[in-house]
């Protein structure tokens with residue numbers, strides 16, 4: 183029971199009380215530092231980030247909290263409250279599971295400047311494996327907490343890039359920057375327009391009349407074991423073919439538009455053609471949705487979300503029957519503007535944009551129908567747009 187911040191603090195206090203206590207100096211003189219970082223949904227812009235494309239994520243009001251205090255040695259002693267597990271990490275250790283994220287972030291941060299040893303306690307209410315980017319939230323909260331106990335600071339975008347490198351190099355997911363930038367740079371009450379090529383971000387206020395529902399299918403996805411890295415490679419192979427056939431210097435699929443794709447369609451393997459078509463049309467949908475959201479045209483945002491789902495299902499093939507059912511169920515629910523799968527896919531969650539006045543009714547209707555329509559472990563909850571990573575007390 184309790185919020186992630188309360189649980190992280192209590193867990194850290196309990197960690198100090200056991201036999202393997204931290205140094206007396208750090209225990210007696212240092213109040214805990216607490217960092218929180220949010221999960222996210224992505225309203226539009228799926229699988230565009232590693233193709234230098236556009237996204238429109240929104241951080242949710244569910245967080246990973248990390249309570250920390252310095253140690254006098256260089257160990258990281260980390261207690262995961264939700265898993266009831268403790269890991270003790272020396273600087274060169276290479277653990278598996280959740281501790282891999284902690285070790286990878288510490289390793290990347292150490293490349294610039296030293297970070298001190300620390301006791302860390304982690305607690306979260308971001309569901310794991312649900313496509314809500316719990317791992318980026320963990321990375322950002324750990325990173326912010328480690329910097330703080332080491333007397334260091336980094337701009338949020340630099341911390342996001344460090345955590346992105348940690349995920350790629352330390353954990354082995356060939357992801358783009360979407361999740362780490364969302365957990366770092368989203369602002370309260372807003373979606374975030376993110377250009378993954380320039381790395382420019384701009385908040386787009388969501389407006390009072392909009393609610394957001396998450397429909398967690400209960401089908402867990404695991405990016406490292408899914409077809410995610412296959413999609414990254416298919417895009418890279420398609421880009422090589424297009425460069426050769428068009429004899430053009432293309433930096434990424436961001437440089438490909440519909441005309442270029444159509445002109446060189448015959449050179450592409452049909453599967454690769456569909457992958458590129460998704461990326462090209464998805465960037466167009468993000469532009470459309472971003473402008474429509476800024477103009478308060480929620481019907482248009484919803485249409486872009488529904489079209490995005492079709493494209494992710496048919497051209498990119500990263501959906502699954504439960505996600506399709508969740509989107510279908512949401513789309514037929516009164517008050518829903520649109521819905522799509524969010525995150526890497528192959529399981530996880532769908533996100534729906536809903537008229538705020540109809541939010542409670544829509545949530546109930548979807549929750550009632552979800553066990554039969556989506557799956558026995560489906561869960562439905564409303565969320566509010568939240569700010570990115572921060573130290574508690576500095577909000």
Ligand code: GAF
Nearest residue numbers: 228229357358359360525526
């Ligand atoms: C996962 C990845 F980690 C992101 O980088 C992004 O590609 C997303 O899937 C799909 O848009 O969350």
